[in-house]
Amino acid sequence: MQPEDILNRVRDVATVRQVFGEPIERDGTLVVPVARIRGGGGGGSGTDGASGAPTTRQGWGGGFGIDARPLGVYVIREGMVSWQPAVDVTRIVVQAQLVAVAGLIVARSFIRRRRGR
Structure with a gap:
């Protein structure tokens, strides 16, 4: 071609x-x-x-x-x-899941920092 x-x-x-x-x-x-x-x-x-x-x-x-x-x-x-x-519902759900995972990672790092690890 x-x-x-x-x-x-x-x-x-x-x-x-x-x-x-x-x-x-x-x-x-x-x-x-x-x-x-x-x-x-x-x-x-x-x-x-x-x-x-x-x-x-x-x-x-x-x-x-x-x-x-x-x-x-x-x-x-x-x-x-x-x-x-x-409205792309799948895209909204995936983005919400990514935000939730990022929030959990940040919360975990704050908790570890407060415990002194």
Whole structure:
């Protein structure tokens, strides 16, 4: 696969449709989903063959990745637009657990310090 092929595929994938989903209309209310799209890629190449060698070493590689996360929806009702954020409950729970563990570690160090250890 050539670099141009990779860039063409990226262009096809990373479009506005990936961020603003298809609008949904029901009972006079229009809902437009919104997501955050991030991407990254890289490539490489190389030849390390000795001149006159029967085999010539070669190499080429590349890749691309995309991460999409829902942010929320725009709600359009009776000419008014409002924003309804998406709530990632898993992220909130994990962050709360990390804060709790950090608090326990700090409390343990204070208790040990008071005991003189």
